[in-house]
Amino acid sequence: MRHKLLAEYKVTVQGPVSPVELTVDSVDSVVSRSSDSCNLTVTCSTQHSHINSTFRCVSRSCSQEGGERPELTTSGASLHVYLVYDLIICKHSNQVNWTKDFKRIEHFCPQYAGSEGSSAGTSVYLVKMVVFSVGLIIMVSAVITVHLMEKFKKHK
Numbered sequence: 001m002r003h004k005l006l007a008e009y010k011v012t013v014q015g016p017v018s019p020v021e022l023t024v025d026s027v028d029s030v031v032s033r034s035s036d037s038c039n040l041t042v043t044c045s046t047q048h049s050h051i052n053s054t055f056r057c058v059s060r061s062c063s064q065e066g067g068e069r070p071e072l073t074t075s076g077a078s079l080h081v082y083l084v085y086d087l088i089i090c091k092h093s094n095q096v097n098w099t100k101d102f103k104r105i106e107h108f109c110p111q112y113a114g115s116e117g118s119s120a121g122t123s124v125y126l127v128k129m130v131v132f133s134v135g136l137i138i139m140v141s142a143v144i145t146v147h148l149m150e151k152f153k154k155h156k
Helices: 124-155
Strands: 021-031 036-045 050-058 061-065 078-084 087-093 098-104
Touching: 021 087, 021 098, 036 078, 036 087, 050 078, 061 078
Parallel strands: none
Antiparallel strands: 021 036, 036 050, 050 061, 078 087, 087 098
């Protein structure tokens, strides 16, 4: 009896990814009257791989400079470092598992504490809205009070 090959498959078994560690290698912070800037250089590493990236923050707006593309590890997993609001996130993942580590920018650049997008403090937008709302309520109350006083004076 002859065997005929009908199909051939390549199977890859993936297990859990190794833990990941995000370290801040250097901080360069400048505070002046004209502008505040802070540069963070970070390393996202696993047991067998690492990726470096720099984050530049100017006037409370941060961006990533270098290291944006995920690094593929020898096991087929992905190592990625990226920015979400005031968090630098390091993620090691494959198709079945992932691990993360993160750092808050404000812990290394104190001038960004409480900036918009920061979940740790009150946002500037919220403070502006509360102040505006209270001011509007006071003005409307003053107009109504003056109107009522004029009305009572006419009736007397």
